Amino acid sequence: MSEKQKSQPINKQKTTIGKKLHFEASETYKRLRTNLQFVLPLKDGKRCRLxxxxxxxAGEGKSTTSINLSYSLAESGKKVLLIEADLRLPTISKLLELRSATGLSDYLIAGDRELLCIKTAKDESNLCILSAGSLPPNPSELLETPRMGELLKLLAEDYDYIIIDLPPINIVADAAIVSKYVDGIxxxxxxxxxxxxxxxxxxxxxxYANANVVGFIFNCVGKTHRLGKRYLEYGEYAKMV
Ligand SMILES: Nc1ncnc2c1ncn2[C@@H]1O[C@H](COP(=O)(O)OP(=O)(O)OP(=O)(O)O)[C@@H](O)[C@H]1O
Ligand SMILES: [Mg+2]
Structure with a gap:
C-alpha cells in the first residue's frame, strides 16, 4: 500500500467499517459469513468458532476485515467477540471509538479477568470488543503464554464467534503463535x-506453525474507491499458494 493509503484519516477509515458500508460491500461480508459456517462446521458439541x-x-486490510466480518456475524444474531490482538499497532478500539484503560495485554501480564474490560459496540448489541490494552514491550512472548490459550477457552463459552485481529505474519511471529489456539486462519x-x-x-x-488456513480474502478487488471483497475456495486455494 502506498503511504497515501496507509495514512488515511480516521474519519475516512470509518466509512469502510461497520454499519456505514454500502449495500454491495455488506453483501460480500454476508457471503463470507455464510462460507465460514461451511468451512468450519461445529463438531463435538462446540458452540464457538475461533x-x-x-x-x-502490513496494511492489507486485516482490521477492516475483522471489524466488518464481526459486524456481519453479529447482525445475523450471533454473539461475537472481536479481539484486538495486534498488540503493536492496535486500531480497532480507535476506529470503533471504544476507550478502555486496560485490555488483553494487561490481562496476559497480570492474569486478572477484570483487566479485560470487554465492551459492547455502540451500535450493535451482539458485538463485544476486547481491546489490546497497554502496549507491551514483548507482544510475542505474551501471546505465547498458556494464559492466552486458557483465556480463549474460557471466552469461547460465552460467544458463537471469536474473531482475532492479528499483525502481519511476514513481519512478526504473533499470528503464527496465535494460530495454534484458533479453529481457522x-x-x-x-x-x-x-x-x-x-x-x-x-x-x-x-x-510450519501447523495453522489451519481456511480461506483467502482478496481485498479491494477490482475497485479503487469502494469496499469490495471476494472470498474464494478455501482449502483448495490454500494448497495452490
Ligand atoms: N476494502 C477496502 N476498501 C477501502 N479501504 C480499505 C479497504 N480495506 C482496507 N482499507 C483501508 O486501508 C488501510 C489499511 O487497512 P487496515 O488498517 O484494515 O489494514 P491492516 O492490515 O489492519 O493494517 P496493519 O497491518 O497496519 O494492522 C485503512 O486506511 C483502511 O481504511
Ligand atoms: Mg490492523
Whole structure:
C-alpha cells in the first residue's frame, strides 16, 4: 500500500467499517459469513468458532476485515467477540471509538479477568470488543503464554464467534503463535499490493506453525474507491499458494 493509503484519516477509515458500508460491500461480508459456517462446521458439541485474521504484509486490510466480518456475524444474531490482538499497532478500539484503560495485554501480564474490560459496540448489541490494552514491550512472548490459550477457552463459552485481529505474519511471529489456539486462519491479500513471494512466505510460516488456513480474502478487488471483497475456495486455494 502506498503511504497515501496507509495514512488515511480516521474519519475516512470509518466509512469502510461497520454499519456505514454500502449495500454491495455488506453483501460480500454476508457471503463470507455464510462460507465460514461451511468451512468450519461445529463438531463435538462446540458452540464457538475461533478465527484469526492475518496477512503477509502490513496494511492489507486485516482490521477492516475483522471489524466488518464481526459486524456481519453479529447482525445475523450471533454473539461475537472481536479481539484486538495486534498488540503493536492496535486500531480497532480507535476506529470503533471504544476507550478502555486496560485490555488483553494487561490481562496476559497480570492474569486478572477484570483487566479485560470487554465492551459492547455502540451500535450493535451482539458485538463485544476486547481491546489490546497497554502496549507491551514483548507482544510475542505474551501471546505465547498458556494464559492466552486458557483465556480463549474460557471466552469461547460465552460467544458463537471469536474473531482475532492479528499483525502481519511476514513481519512478526504473533499470528503464527496465535494460530495454534484458533479453529481457522483467514488470510487477507490486498489487490496489486503483495508479491507472490510474500504470500508464499506467509503460507510457509503458517504451514510450519501447523495453522489451519481456511480461506483467502482478496481485498479491494477490482475497485479503487469502494469496499469490495471476494472470498474464494478455501482449502483448495490454500494448497495452490
Ligand atoms: N476494502 C477496502 N476498501 C477501502 N479501504 C480499505 C479497504 N480495506 C482496507 N482499507 C483501508 O486501508 C488501510 C489499511 O487497512 P487496515 O488498517 O484494515 O489494514 P491492516 O492490515 O489492519 O493494517 P496493519 O497491518 O497496519 O494492522 C485503512 O486506511 C483502511 O481504511
Ligand atoms: Mg490492523
Amino acid at each position: 478465527i484469526g485474521v492475518t496477512s503477509a504484509l 483467514l488470510m487477507v491479500v490486498r489487490q496489486n499490493y503483495d508479491k507472490c513471494r510474500a504470500v508464499d512466505a506467509a503460507m510457509r510460516s503458517l504451514e
